[in-house]
Amino acid sequence: MKIVIPHNKSSLIKSITDRIDTRYVDSLATVLIDKEGPFFTLIVGQDSLISGCTIKLSTYSTHLKNVQFSIDGAFAKQLPNYFSLEKDIEFHFKTLSSSSSIIELIHVDLDKNKANSNQNNLSNETTYRKCGCKDASEKHTTYFKDIKQLPTTKIRKAAIERMLYEIKKIPHDDNLPEVFEFLEIDVEKQVIKVQIAGRVSEIFLPEEIHLPISIVMTQESFKQFDNLCKSIKDNEIGVVQQGELLILQTAEGVITCSLAGADEFQAKEPEETLSLMSMILNFKALKDEVQHCVNNYGTIKKADQAYLYLDNNRAAIATLTSLYEFVKPLPLKEIDTKKEGTTSLIRFSQKDLLKVKIKNSVNDFATQLKVIQHSNGELKLGVFCSENDELPYHSISIEKDDSQLPKVVAMLENFDKTQHLQQNTQSVLAFKPIYKKE
Known part of the structure; x- marks a missing residue:
């Protein structure tokens, strides 16, 4: 029996096989063949996290029979990877005896480097693979049938x-492995409630988004929504949240995602924060000075601390150690200190700051920063992509340290005096009259 899955279904098959968790020694994939369709059904998953799809087989399939079997999950997970997206997935099912059957396939090696090195020997570019079959998993077939019958909300x-x-x-920030732990689209309050690094915030939901129900999702279920939208032609996706499970249904498949921990997330109130200070400055100049000190001064790198000085019309980066005292004024475009006459000195980790990427599509030299105070008193320096963003794309822990403020103020005053004298000297030299000898 030759089973041929059309190449335009490869991404759907991959979205299902990606759900196989090979950490379980008993992970299986169950296959159902319906020769009348002819239809191919693939079911995977452990316990209640069952997902699957049913698609129409290619007309190139031959000698089809009504059969059901399971194969090793690790082998099934690799099936889409053995064939390019432009090539049909093809394998054979063979019955060896009343109690033994196999699936086998031959595929071209997709490793371009390996294939190119063996251009003159096609046999070196192909691989034969065989995997033994087991009886179809009753858990798979029963649960898949049950979840397909669940009433869903069509979106x-x-x-x-x-x-x-x-x-x-x-x-x-691009360095974060995950953007959020949990996220809820709340249609009643018209907000997006999001949990990042354990903290819960709310941002307004755009008026153009109209959903019939609120949806809670994890990073995993967000990716599944995204994959489904890219791989299906359906105009609707059925959604049902059942306890700690989020089930997504289309005409061809069902995907079950875990929402473990969602109850605790939904019970959390958004954390109140207070913006103590907002500024737009040359963040590149700030990072460049920190990078220079870390790269060239071992003492400074080991101390791992620097200071950001701010007042109503000035910003500067200062580095203070027993050996070195550096200060560099920073171009400041705008500052809102919430209080006239406020002068602050903020201490931060140089390593933390250097992890922040500059992400300002308008002007890398004018980045918005905010000093944010959380409800527990913790201070953060938030870095924003634009003035309109409600949440920072990255934030670092900071501390106010006014004990060093007099020293930094004195350094800046000395800097101003020195610079003023240099400018006056240059002016005198520039306009000094030249007398010719008679």
């Missing part, structure tokens, strides 16, 4: 794509 794919677009805009 237009266009609305889901608009929702995903807004989620992708949530500011975050």
